[in-house]
Amino acid sequence: MITRAALIALLCFACMSARADTIYSEDFQSGKSEGWLAMGKGEVRLSTYGTNISLKLTAGATAVKAVSTVGFSRVRLSVAFAALSLSGDDACIVDVSADAGHNWTFVSRLGHGQDDGVTMHSGTAEAAIMDNQPKLVIRLRAVGTDPHATCWADNILLSGDEGLAVVARPAFAADGTRLAQTYDELTNAAVAPSPADMLAFAPPANAKPPSNIFRGMLSLGAERTGTTMHVLTDQYGDSTANGGAAGHLPAFDFAFVQSGVSLIPVRRGAIPANHPEWEFILEPGRVWDETADHGLTRAAVPFALEERNANCMHNGVLTFLFGKNGKVSDVAWQIGSEACIYFKFDMWGRAAATYRPGQVADASRIAADYAQEVAHRLPTRPIETLAHDFPGADSSNFGSAGVVPASDIALYGLVANGVNYVGGCDTRFGLYPYCAVMDLPSYSLAKSIFAGLGTMRLSLLYPGVTKEIIANYVPDCAAAGTWNDVTFGNALDMATGHYNSPDDQADENAPDLTPFFLAEDHATRIEFACTHYPRKAAPGTRWVYHTADTYVLGTALRAFYRGKIGANVDVYNDILAAPIWKKLALSPPVYVVRRTYDATAQSFTGYGLTLHRDDIAKIADFINVDHGAIGGEQLVDPAMLRAALQQNSDDHGLRASTDDFRYHYGFWAWNAQHTLGCKTPAWIPFMSGFGGIAVAMMPNGMTYYYFSDSGIWVWAKAAAEANRLKPFCER
Numbered sequence: 001m002i003t004r005a006a007l008i009a010l011l012c013f014a015c016m017s018a019r020a021d022t023i024y025s026e027d028f029q030s031g032k033s034e035g036w037l038a039m040g041k042g043e044v045r046l047s048t049y050g051t052n053i054s055l056k057l058t059a060g061a062t063a064v065k066a067v068s069t070v071g072f073s074r075v076r077l078s079v080a081f082a083a084l085s086l087s088g089d090d091a092c093i094v095d096v097s098a099d100a101g102h103n104w105t106f107v108s109r110l111g112h113g114q115d116d117g118v119t120m121h122s123g124t125a126e127a128a129i130m131d132n133q134p135k136l137v138i139r140l141r142a143v144g145t146d147p148h149a150t151c152w153a154d155n156i157l158l159s160g161d162e163g164l165a166v167v168a169r170p171a172f173a174a175d176g177t178r179l180a181q182t183y184d185e186l187t188n189a190a191v192a193p194s195p196a197d198m199l200a201f202a203p204p205a206n207a208k209p210p211s212n213i214f215r216g217m218l219s220l221g222a223e224r225t226g227t228t229m230h231v232l233t234d235q236y237g238d239s240t241a242n243g244g245a246a247g248h249l250p251a252f253d254f255a256f257v258q259s260g261v262s263l264i265p266v267r268r269g270a271i272p273a274n275h276p277e278w279e280f281i282l283e284p285g286r287v288w289d290e291t292a293d294h295g296l297t298r299a300a301v302p303f304a305l306e307e308r309n310a311n312c313m314h315n316g317v318l319t320f321l322f323g324k325n326g327k328v329s330d331v332a333w334q335i336g337s338e339a340c341i342y343f344k345f346d347m348w349g350r351a352a353a354t355y356r357p358g359q360v361a362d363a364s365r366i367a368a369d370y371a372q373e374v375a376h377r378l379p380t381r382p383i384e385t386l387a388h389d390f391p392g393a394d395s396s397n398f399g400s401a402g403v404v405p406a407s408d409i410a411l412y413g414l415v416a417n418g419v420n421y422v423g424g425c426d427t428r429f430g431l432y433p434y435c436a437v438m439d440l441p442s443y444s445l446a447k448s449i450f451a452g453l454g455t456m457r458l459s460l461l462y463p464g465v466t467k468e469i470i471a472n473y474v475p476d477c478a479a480a481g482t483w484n485d486v487t488f489g490n491a492l493d494m495a496t497g498h499y500n501s502p503d504d505q506a507d508e509n510a511p512d513l514t515p516f517f518l519a520e521d522h523a524t525r526i527e528f529a530c531t532h533y534p535r536k537a538a539p540g541t542r543w544v545y546h547t548a549d550t551y552v553l554g555t556a557l558r559a560f561y562r563g564k565i566g567a568n569v570d571v572y573n574d575i576l577a578a579p580i581w582k583k584l585a586l587s588p589p590v591y592v593v594r595r596t597y598d599a600t601a602q603s604f605t606g607y608g609l610t611l612h613r614d615d616i617a618k619i620a621d622f623i624n625v626d627h628g629a630i631g632g633e634q635l636v637d638p639a640m641l642r643a644a645l646q647q648n649s650d651d652h653g654l655r656a657s658t659d660d661f662r663y664h665y666g667f668w669a670w671n672a673q674h675t676l677g678c679k680t681p682a683w684i685p686f687m688s689g690f691g692g693i694a695v696a697m698m699p700n701g702m703t704y705y706y707f708s709d710s711g712i713w714v715w716a717k718a719a720a721e722a723n724r725l726k727p728f729c730e731r
Helices: 006-018 183-187 241-247 363-375 383-389 445-461 475-480 488-492 511-518 522-531 547-565 571-584 613-624 638-644 716-725
Strands: 021-026 037-040 044-049 052-058 061-067 072-084 091-097 105-111 121-126 136-143 150-162 215-223 228-234 253-259 262-265 278-282 285-289 297-307 313-322 331-339 343-357 380-382 409-416 419-424 654-656 658-664 667-671 683-689 693-697 703-708
Touching: 021 072, 037 044, 044 061, 052 061, 052 136, 072 091, 072 105, 072 136, 072 228, 091 150, 136 150, 183 313, 228 241, 241 343, 253 363, 262 285, 262 297, 262 363, 313 343, 331 409, 380 383, 383 409, 383 419, 409 613, 409 716, 419 613, 445 488, 445 547, 445 571, 445 638, 445 683, 475 522, 488 547, 511 522, 511 547, 522 547, 547 571, 571 613, 613 693, 613 703, 703 716
Parallel strands: 380 419
Antiparallel strands: 021 150, 037 061, 044 052, 052 150, 061 136, 072 121, 072 150, 091 105, 091 136, 105 121, 121 228, 215 253, 215 343, 228 343, 253 262, 278 297, 285 297, 297 313, 313 331, 331 343, 409 419, 409 703, 654 658, 658 667, 667 683, 683 693, 693 703
């Protein structure tokens, strides 16, 4: 799913290269491929097209080369690929390794729909793992099942800044003395901010109960000199857009309530702002005293910057000192992780602050609600303890070990028997100290959670809703004249018959989709969704992945529900949040969905939710274990849910991607029969999100999930291990 202006991508690549020192470059115009080692089953050789020479790799081939980056920081790699005859999951991939090939970090990928055999597509990434490495291995791969799949690699550029990057300072000395975010740093504007281990933002072992009470408004003023954004990946020029606004926080003026050792923001979920790049999501943090803080109380607040009009999340923590009569220090913040494949950065800084003590409306209720939120979370245990409850379990098969680089995974877990076995939560500055409230994007998980479950809920209340006609509820589609036989169910199945290319993900990855994702008003989005793709097939006959189709469905569901209840209702709040999310005790951020910024406030439907790990575990169990019921009350159409989960042999949905994948009612399914060696088909339903997000709901009631920005969706090892622990595959 394209979420930024792809049209400026090539300009961005050129700018990134121009600002850096060249470490290694190769365009093969010399007619030599010195240092490149060929591996694998396919062919690796130089190939000429006109006057250009490139490195050709056929299906199954790999080419590797080792390069030293010693003395360089902010190292980035750019590679251009052209391709031909890619199908399904075939791809041209470049990745790197700093440990002789034991672990690989994804750089870029060229897939089906971009394989015209001529056009070179550039991909660039910056990763800390490439900095200061005596032997960085660059790997080019032609991954394909089609024997004709071919990749041509060219214009390889490894660049960086001479001089090593700043290393995060330790938070505490061996004797417990605070070394980072000290009293002096937070109260002396002349001390330049610098990154620290994330432990600096969490209570130490010798923390004391808070001696001061925070209740009122906290505002940020001018940023201090030294505030820094260290860009790692910037595919679309976000870091320089709007005068570099991404390197600065949105306006901050928010109320908080203290309850015991918890500091709770009054407003939860994404908060609209006038900032051109970011919106805040604030989460409950901690307050405590330390001896060296001169009678002030220390506070830490986890937060996320969510990209405006999109779903990328960058998680950080801010900290400050406060006391009586509005006394407050500077506020320091630090960001060191994200779930965002195209824009990755570290950011740290400080700003002047103002604390305005005062009464907060509903303070007691806010504190009580948060206490209930914590009390109703599923029990969690470290994933490493899995073998305690499942003797012989190998927890290393989760976390996509050896497949998805650990540096690209925000968090992961296995939900089994009502327990959330959790892992990950690493940042580039150490373990994130508030993992329970780390904000996660849904991206296309929303197609299952919102569009899928929402339609199933309406089908339970109003049987036959899936047969309603889109054109009867969406005027723009009616005006197009090609939607008069397209049903709600067709749109949910992404089988509207409207498309440019029937090839897997080709339309979704095409640059001409950019205006849809960048539009901030409903009129522009719905006009695009109804008219951009021509009618080419009968509805319900061909699956073609379109986020725009889910937007059409969301618009139709809203109109249908308002026609039943009244103009002042909201389909998300009334159909999902009130009757289901509340009963599941989901976190407050889930209740705030991405919407257009106009008066219509149409929900995106196909992406735009904010989730915590506990929310994912509960939603998965609601679907996979409780079959859409809570406390014996059926809350979604059971027949639709069974069909979506591939539990109805007469209603499987449509083939998606390959014969081993299906898509039905907003849910994917993968046939693991051949991978697991089953006698019969073994369909595993799953939810999938852009960038590398997967929630796999095993037929044995276990759910494996991970949130990454790797661009990789692979979890066969997890499926095999789950099957070994609790077999669902007949052999």
